Amino acid sequence: MQDCNPQLNLSDRLSRQWAVWLIVLTIPVVCYGITLLMPTFDDFTYFTAPYPKSLSDRLIPFGSYWRLFDALFGYFIERHVGLFPLANHLCVFAGHIGNTFLLYRLLERLKVGPLARNFGLLYFYMAPGVLGTVLDIDSLNQTYSLLFDLMGLLCFVTLAGRWRLVGWIVCTYVATLFKENGIMWFVITPLLASMLLHCSKKTVSRFVAVGMCCALLYVAVRLSFPVNHSPFNHEYIETTFVAKLKDLFAFIGLTFLPLDYVALVHDRNYLWAACSAVFTLSFFGYVSVKNHRTLLGKTGLLLLLCVLIAAAPHLVTVFTAMHAYGLMPLMAMLWALIINRLPRKLLLLSLMTVSLFTIILIDLHHWNETRLSGQRQERLSKQALRVLGAPVDSVFSINIVDDYRKYSTFCVRPTDAFAWGNGVQLMTAYRWPKTWEDVSIPEEQRRRVPEIADSAYRVGFRKVLLISHETVTLVAKRNAQDKQEP
Known part of the structure; x- marks a missing residue:
């Protein structure tokens, strides 16, 4: 019997963690695919591009940005021009893999079953909403801001005593120095911890207050620095009703409605766009209806509130395909919780399979169009x-x-x-x-x-x-x- 145990354990691990192994197997293929993507448009003008620039000018707030780590990375790329954009792609994808496995740890903390955990993991790994970051060249800030925000959340729910606060606060500050929207996790982390640790309202309110004080300290420090003024992108201060309506539609579409937006907006291939919507949304619609109690219950509404908080800085300025990335782990957790309480019926598994396969086709279409733009x-x-x-x-x-x-x-x-x-x-x-x-x-x-x-x-x-x-x-x-x- 002892000879069979290792085989049984391996088989059990494969059946319970099939998404992890699938992701590991696809890493070489994805790495090769992203190395074929060349820079276009404003990929050349962000801090992570190799154009000559002064490091000291960018270590302090520059225009509307204070992105310390972008400046350091750009300083390195400037001296190793031959690594652009390969180094950018590999670093962004490595950060995405890191975020994926941090999400796996969080899903374990939620104690969801294997099917829900595997779907949540795969959905975040390849959802259309992450492509604006994963396939981009200047998205180092977005990727690693989320990475340190998730690390801060894990510190909060796994450590104890003062180390819980130290880990959370330090990681969230680092995330904010990668990209300013990371500051929102000074509020999001205590709210999510109330779900993961079952904290009382009083405890959550106390931690939210601590987070708000940390956020105000960051603002005070930033305002105390001299600012290197640069031409401001007026796209980020669009306040017309039409512009805000577009931002709202982009937020809802990229976050909640996974379909082929390239086919819809660029190709005007309405047939495939409609098919992709049917194939993906039939699954999400089915699980939402079958388990609307979780979606509209305390946990579901809490996650949706966190999604809204994370999106708030972009809804105030401008919401683009890149900005959905920081919301997708929260959506993955929400879908995993909804699926977790559904019986494993053939219809559920069939709709899930069709949805995931369609998402792969959408990803390939977006990747190909990005490649053609670079060419x-x-x-x-x-x-x-x-x-x-x-x-x-x-x-x-x-x-x-x-x-x-x-x-x-x-x-x-x-x-x-x-x-x-x-x-x-x-x-x-x-x-x-x-x-x-x-x-x-x-x-x-x-x-x-x-x-x-x-x-x-x-x-x-x-x-x-x-x-x-x-x-x-x-x-x-x-x-x-x-x-x-x-």
């Missing part, structure tokens, strides 16, 4: 290098904005993929050109190109390029006769 940047950058020929000190580019249907960072229009010439500078290891400026004009104003080029040449730019659709051409300097009207 577009590479093609345009190589064209620009051929057109420029020899190294030049300064370049000015004119971008023709077309009607390309973009969607977040997955599908970016050609001129945005070109990223204001940053791709060219990356290919030359930032040796040349030293100066690159640009202007964007709509298609109907194309006739202004010669006039804009003349202005650029007059102020000293050596070359002027026209970026139109997926073509790069040189705009020659005109002489006086060329400027005469026919």
Whole structure:
């Protein structure tokens, strides 16, 4: 009998932890896939990009940011340009794996059954809501902010005495220095601890008060620093009704409705978008109806409140595909609790399988569109290098904005993929050109190109390029006769 025990134990572990083993087996494939994704658009302009910058200027608040660890990582990448974007991808994915297994520990603390735990783990690992972070290049801050927030929560529920407070507070401060929205876990962690530890309302209120004091201390320290002002992205202060309505729809869609948004927004493939919605939401709708008591009970409403608190900073500013990432562990815990109290019937297992398989197809579609956007940047950058020929000190580019249907960072229009010439500078290891400026004009104003080029040449730019659709051409300097009207 003793010879059989190891086999039985191994079989039991495989049946109870199949999601863990599945994730481990897919890590090499996912790592290879993300290394094929190249930077586009604002991947080149965040702190984690290799453009030359002063470390000291970014260790203190810079404009609306105070992201200490982004600055340190960017300082490293600046001195090892050849590692960009590979190092970014690997670090982001490593953080995502870390978050996945921290979630596994939390699901164990919730004492949910194997089926619920495995689904919650897989759902967070590959939900459409995490793709805006996992497939991105500048999302180091989002990934590791969540990592330290979850570590702080685990410290809170596993340690005792003063170490509980020390672990939680230190981890949450580190998370906040990765990205500012991490500060919300000074409130979220005590609320979740009330569910995991069954604390009294008085105890929870006391810990929430401690968390609020820690948050106020962070704000006071930040305001005491000098600020390096930078051009502010006005997208983050949109307060119109339409803009806020879009943010609300993005929050609800990315957090609660896993479907193929690339097919819906970019491809306009409404048939597949509808099918993906049916295949995924049939499962979530089924479990929500069958166990509405958990969803609308004390635990479910508490988790939904935490989701809202975590989303609040982004709903006040702007909510994009990347910002759903910090909410997904909470949603995974909610679905695991709902599934945990349902009998393992054939219908439940069938709908779950179809839902997970559909999510894999959605992930592959989003990954492929991200890859195509990166390839577009590479093609345009190589064209620009051929057109420029020899190294030049300064370049000015004119971008023709077309009607390309973009969607977040997955599908970016050609001129945005070109990223204001940053791709060219990356290919030359930032040796040349030293100066690159640009202007964007709509298609109907194309006739202004010669006039804009003349202005650029007059102020000293050596070359002027026209970026139109997926073509790069040189705009020659005109002489006086060329400027005469026919």
